[in-house]
Amino acid sequence: MELWYNKNTAPTFDIKTSKSILHPFTFGKHKGHTLNVYQGCQHRCGYCYATYEWSPEFYDKIYAKSNAPELLENELKNWRSGTIEPVMISSATDAYQPAESKYELTRKCIKILQKYNIPYYVFTKSTLISRDLELHEQYKDNCFMVWSVTTCNESLRRYLEPGTPPASIMFKIMRKFASKGIRCAVNIDPIIPLITDSMENINPIVTNCRTASVKNVFGSFLRIRFDIWQRMKMVFKLLNKDSDLIIKDYNKLYNFTEPIRHDHNLRIAKDYEIAFLHNLEKKVRENGMVIDFPSLKGISGGKSPKFKNVDKNQLTLTNYI
Ligand code: SF4
Structure with missing residues (x-):
């Protein structure tokens, strides 16, 4: 059966150089800078939003941006404004996919962010992050870790x-x-509607969060684009769902007809979501626990750390949460 990645071979690694590394983003009321030191992702999630013009290469060939640490240092050294949003x-x-154990670009960039007192938050599903436990610990007032968990159901996870x-390993690390x-x-x-949106799926995630002393839990529904929809149809087949039926349900829930348009970026029906x-x-x-993402409040607050005079006037993430 056709899959969105090459099941028979492990991903390969290669290096490339980039022209810039920090990129501003605004998402609703939230602002910040993104830092992506790899291109492609070995985690191979079928629903991934990062693929855009999806090709199997995204999952099978991972590029390490080998000049990322130098770029980051240069961009911070030459930053024109006295303020910067969290990264x-x-x-x-x-950032902690397997390529990181070979290239250590994330670790190097985190050291640079710490040197400039930049608040950051890490999004990951990886276990390799535990390698940098001490690095994050020494900076714990100015960073936080966000794990993405979709299910504690192992057979479901293996397909998705x-x-x-x-998830059990991720909770141990948390x-x-x-x-x-x-x-x-x-x-x-x-x-994922009709797949992970039952309380049977959610309850173990929340309970494990509490046991792991996680403070904040939040979530959002799958958005559908052309490329994601192609892969979700493969997922339905893998899960032995009645494809015709579930596709019709999705058509209703996301209010679209086949074939989905290339420029669609669809959200689930509001009443279902609420x-x-x-x-x-x-x-x-x-x-x-709190149902919120605290760092993003800080980003939207309009205050930013004055990172140039760090010794005299160090602001931390805590200051503006
Ligand atoms: S971990 Fe994130 S970036 Fe990687 S494949 Fe999964 S959703 Fe995409």
């Missing part, structure tokens, strides 16, 4: 995101990080 590591790849570790005082959050993203997120929120609160 998101990463938005279009996983075959290159990721089991526990370690939280025990060192490093702030941890879990992003249940994407919540009803589910209400249940998620209730569950998260019952377990004593």
Whole structure:
């Protein structure tokens, strides 16, 4: 059966150079800078948003941006403004995917961000992050870690995101990080309609978050684009879903007809989303956690760290949460 990645071969690595490395983003009320030191991702999630013009190469050939640390240092050294928004590591790849054990670009860039006192947050599904536990610990007031978890159901995970570790291992690592005082959050993203949007799927995630001392849990529903839709149809087949039926349900839930247009970027019906997120929120609160992403409040607050005079006037993420 056709898959979105090459099942029979391991991904290959290559290097490339980039012209710039920090890129501003605005998403609703949130602002920041993205830092992506790899292109492509070995985690091979079928629903991945980072693919855009998807080709199997995204999952099978991983490029390391070998000049990323030099670029970052230069960009920060020559930063024109006295302020900078927190940095998101990463938005279009996983900073701790297996290539990182070979190239260590994420580690090098984090050291540079710390040198300039830049707040950052790491999004990952990887276990390799535990290699940098001490690095993050020494900077714990100015960073936090966000793990993306879609399911604790192992057979489901193997189909949806075959290159990721089991959730049980991620929760063990979260526990370690939280025990060192490093702030941890879990992003249940994407919540996949009719596949992972039952409370049977969500309850174990929330309970494991509480046990791991995670403070913040939040989530959002799958968005559908042309490339994602092609892969989701493969996922339906893998899961032995009645493809015709589930495709019709998705057509209704996302209000589109086949064939999906290339310029579509679709959100799920509002009432469906609200009803589910209400249940998620209730569950998260019952377990004593916050349903929110605290760092993004800081980004939207309009205050930024004055990173040039770091010794005299160090602002931390905590200051503006
Ligand atoms: S970990 Fe993130 S970037 Fe990597 S394949 Fe999965 S969704 Fe895409």
